[in-house]
Amino acid sequence: MSYRIGIDLGGTKIEGVLVDDNFNTISRKRVVTPQDDYDGIIKSIVELVNRLEKGKRVDSVGICTPGALSKKTTLLKNSNTQCLIGKPIREDIESGIGLDVSLENDANCFALAEATLGAGKNYSAVFGVIMGTGVGGGIVFDKKIYPGRTNIAGEWGHYILHPQGNKCYCGRYGCVETYLSGPALEKKWKNMTGKDESLEKIVQEISSLKESNWKEEFLENFGEGLATVIDIVDPDIIVLGGGVSNVPFLYTEGKKSVYDKVFSDAVDTPIVQNQLGDSAGVYGAAMLD
Numbered sequence: 001m002s003y004r005i006g007i008d009l010g011g012t013k014i015e016g017v018l019v020d021d022n023f024n025t026i027s028r029k030r031v032v033t034p035q036d037d038y039d040g041i042i043k044s045i046v047e048l049v050n051r052l053e054k055g056k057r058v059d060s061v062g063i064c065t066p067g068a069l070s071k072k073t074t075l076l077k078n079s080n081t082q083c084l085i086g087k088p089i090r091e092d093i094e095s096g097i098g099l100d101v102s103l104e105n106d107a108n109c110f111a112l113a114e115a116t117l118g119a120g121k122n123y124s125a126v127f128g129v130i131m132g133t134g135v136g137g138g139i140v141f142d143k144k145i146y147p148g149r150t151n152i153a154g155e156w157g158h159y160i161l162h163p164q165g166n167k168c169y170c171g172r173y174g175c176v177e178t179y180l181s182g183p184a185l186e187k188k189w190k191n192m193t194g195k196d197e198s199l200e201k202i203v204q205e206i207s208s209l210k211e212s213n214w215k216e217e218f219l220e221n222f223g224e225g226l227a228t229v230i231d232i233v234d235p236d237i238i239v240l241g242g243g244v245s246n247v248p249f250l251y252t253e254g255k256k257s258v259y260d261k262v263f264s265d266a267v268d269t270p271i272v273q274n275q276l277g278d279s280a281g282v283y284g285a286a287m288l289d
């Protein structure tokens with residue numbers, strides 16, 4: 001019997017899972033992410049792998065984290081855990097545990113896990129969307145991540161919705177992320193109503209006309225963003241993850257808004273909520289080859 005290890009490296013916690021070849025969970029552990037401490041993070045991951053491994057024959061170790069390895073430099077880029085940027089994270093973990101490591105960004109791991117075990121398991125082309133603190137995406141064809149030539153395939157979060165729009169941290173204006181991330185939606189609500197509330201509360205509260213403008217704009221941007229995804233990738237299914245995926249009207253009015261904007265008269269692409277929740281990252285990591 002051989003085993004696989006998946007590690008989900010997040011900003012607040014590091015989670016690890018040991019699975020068998022059929023992705024049955026053998027053990028699962030989590031630790032707190034050392035803050036602003038690169039060496040501490042590497043040490044925690046190495047210890048976690050050693051605790052999970054415990055004498056088992058492990059064939060693969062996969063790490064899921066925000067950001068991507070640059071094809072040019074093999075260093076990590078685009079990560080929101082700032083102390084990891086520009087670091088040879090894969091090499092450092094490999095030398096700590098003595099095994100080869102695969103590293104993938106969180107949206108790709110999410111898409112892979114949902115395509116293999118979750119909402120997309122009966123579909124060939126799966127587009128996984130993360131709408132949380134940031135907005136990302138990943139493309140999986142036949143249970144394999146399609147990374148793209150420059151490792152950014154599926155990153156619809158920085159597609160420009162409004163050229164004169166909100167300023168984005170990436171240096172451009174009007175990116176999808178500045179309209180559809182949780183913080184962006186909460187900020188917009190605060191600007192419109194003066195109320196400082198969580199997205200969950202906002203969705204329950206919409207009643208007045210002014211508030212429904214917030215919803216209209218949200219639906220319009222969601223529709224525009226994902227219609228473009230369908231026009232270009234035309235996946236068999238779109239699976240939504242991240243905190244914003246809990247907004248119930250995305251699967252009714254949101255889906256209609258997408259369909260209205262797709263360049264086709266016969267669009268019926270399923271747009272569904274994920275099935276694995278927070279576990280997608282760690283299982284996606286365990287599936288990496």
Ligand SMILES: [Zn+2]
Binds near residue numbers: 157158170172175
């Ligand atoms: Zn951007």
